[in-house]
Amino acid sequence: MNKLKNNLLFKVILAIVLGILLGGIIPETIGRIFITFNSFFSELLNFLIPLIIVGLIVPSIGRLGQTAGKLLLVTVLIAYGSTIFAGLLGYSASMSIFPSLLENQTEQINLGEKAKEFAPYFSIEFPPFFAVMPALVFSFLFGIGLSRLQDSTFGKLADNFEEIITYLIQHLIIPLLPIFIFGIFLNMSYSGQVVTILNVFLKIIGIIFILHVTLLTIQFIIAGIIAKKNPLKMMQLMLPAYFTALGTQSSAATIPITLAQVKKIGVRDEIASFAVPLCATIHLSGSMLKIVSCCLALMLIQGMEINFIQFLGFMMMLGIAMVAAPGVPGGAIMAAIGIIASMLGFSPENQALMIALYIAMDSFGTAGNVTGDGAIAVTLDTLFKKKTIDNLTSTR
Template identity: 60%
Template structure:
């Protein structure tokens, strides 16, 4: 029991398995208790995530020093490059394989697969800032503090960081396994898991293989750059992967991703800067999945696919992902405008995209989070070469 209590990865795996099994047997009244908890805890996460971003990024940038602006640009470019590459990879693989795999698939019942139980009650907790506002505010404050001498302001945000880390350690992480259990319990009870797997097993299989291939490639590059075993680095990041698999939120997984990145010997200051930042702007896994789902939907409905249009769509999608909130389903919501304006998706087609995306949201989020760990390794190495900060 002590091993389970002290091992977050084991707790998450147990939550995943237990939720997937018990959802078939527990009565609706019991399942709705966990749905109610998830509603309250999810609203709290929505309230806390912008504060987590400010509490981690502002002191991280401020403490780095005058090299903060340069590292910010480098990290952003790496994140966008990774997102762009994943989209192009997804398009290439999807257009090569889906025409043969999806000739008999039918999406007419997909929208009905996302019906969940309602909570007994809900407590609204509106965030003080939205995610994009908190990110921009963090940049402005952090860079200003790093470029000028504001010891009082720097001290305030360092103390605010302590408060945020206490909330993470004492509230968020302890309840994450229960939150994950509730998600999978509800999905299983509502029949989403098995219906979606039965209908879209081919799409899910191809996307999952692409995710694994992308992660291996990311860590192979990062491992070669830092001179370490990529599979050892990936193994260390597995708790973050499984946490994201359950929470379906890069932002909610920040505490675990940050902890595992530091275990990979990333400078804590660099980890505190890159992980919260990448949780918002690096959505390579989500982009991979959106592109793949869009290609699949267009093929099934007989829509023409123009390569030039798809490349433009991927480039714009990478930019749209920067504005995507790191919460469940945030990426597809940010992508709807691009799907409509460039690919001409109707409201019905957008609804199908949302349902298909949400059904596989865990895979993309887990890929995003693992990729964040690889970027942190690269940025840390770049920082060491430039001697921007010290340990």
């Protein structure tokens, strides 16, 4: 029971269920209290998002630079390429499947108007210090500069700021998210559109699970061709890591199991010990596929304009920003939500639905990430032979 109380997915599901059940019977005076909280939480989230970006991306890029080398460069390029490929797969599959799958819901949802039926008692505005895009540009440039310094005061300051931001995510934002999501579904139930939303959720989750399996199959087929190994056997050996990630919802917490299974595939210790911890941070193909597909689904059902070039830029930025995601359940979506809002124009209500959808499938995305790490490790083991590995890792 204690485990359930501390499980974010359980809390989100409970919040959704309670919001649906109480939306039709709750007095307006009480409903407005939760909408008042949602108004305040939206402002808090918007205020913190640029700080989250700076606090997580700067030290992440700084630490990557300190281990610069050919092996690192190739690993980063493969991981980033795999993440972008996952986004393209999610985009192409979603644009092929979702328009017809969700066509009956397209005209039934208008979150921008419906969410205002419960009016907050009051609202407090506290704009962020700076917008999302300046935060991203500053983080990338400052992080690159920081990577060239050794034991600098700025580096220690960045690490401390990262600890503060991670603490706020874990002990403020994440604990309050279920209440925020409860308020959203309470309002949707009150306005009569919750059945449509749930129907959409179930369809999206089913399709994205199939896409995750497809993505892993492609990754291991490519790795199998390069390494001349059986992709199905490699996938079978990675199953313990997959199921461990389903339970922990954390790539970082799954590293010991992933490392052990990668070695069982036949990857050398020095490659496995380098690639697995690094890819746990920078390889987020499962999360990318999930976020892109969910964004497209929400945009389609509301008739929002979708442009491939815009989405390609969104995916490229997202692939970098999610590198900063802390190793906690829901960390990736918190690192990504600012880009989703700024580049795709998602309202606070849409952001809440994105968070709910993401957390509902968080286990699948994390499992896809860590299992795909095995395919990357196998590829690196083949590309970097024994005779060159010492030279390539000498700068680590």
